[in-house]
Amino acid sequence: MKAPLYNPNGEQIGEIELKEELFGIEPNLHLLWEITRLYLANKRQGTHKAKTRAEVNASGRKIYPQKGLGRARHGDVKAPIFVGGGKAHGPRPRDYYTEIPTKLKRLSLLHSLADKxxxxxxxxxEKFEFQVPKTKRMAELLDKMGLNKDKTLVLSADYNKNLYLSGRxxxxxxxxxxxxxxxxEVLNHKYVVIEKDGLEKLEKRLAI
Incomplete structure (x- = not known):
């Protein structure tokens, strides 16, 4: 399996071999669905809350006598049956976080990259060469690579402040x-652009 190889100016200069045992596997779509569900759940704040009848700010008096009017029995206006009353069984603050096993993280990354x-x-x-941050040059580079303003994930081999500032x-x-x-991150983008040195690091990480 091969991927196109570009020089720092965005010109294609050939192809590079991708390890078949890593990128050639059959993507497990159910695994990707499951891990995506967990990642998204872990991002949730979980601060949703509705007031119960005990928390609604209103009078606690009985709205009319129990008997004699021929109407249904009611207590105060905070009951869930009334507009403006408390919510019965409403959402409460909770923690959605689930610890994701390291092995599952690695496996899902492998399958998502195989799919791409x-x-x-x-x-x-080959390398991102940015001596100074330049957003215009970054946009031109991606356009020259034929990415047509589609969602693109750029992976640098190491921390590159100028590259980050150029793309943010x-x-x-x-x-x-x-x-x-x-x-x-991989599934949330259409294309993945990766530095050559970064590809080697990624293959070592996935091969563990």
């Missing part, structure tokens, strides 16, 4: 280090 590779959506660049103001581009990537 098999659909021709992994591109490799482009709405369809996200820049992170290879060591920080996970399957949710």
């Amino acid at each position: 590779a098999q659909n021709g959506r992994i591109l490799v660049i 103001n482009i709405p369809y581009c996200d820049v992170i280090e290879v060591k920080d990537v996970n399957s949710l």
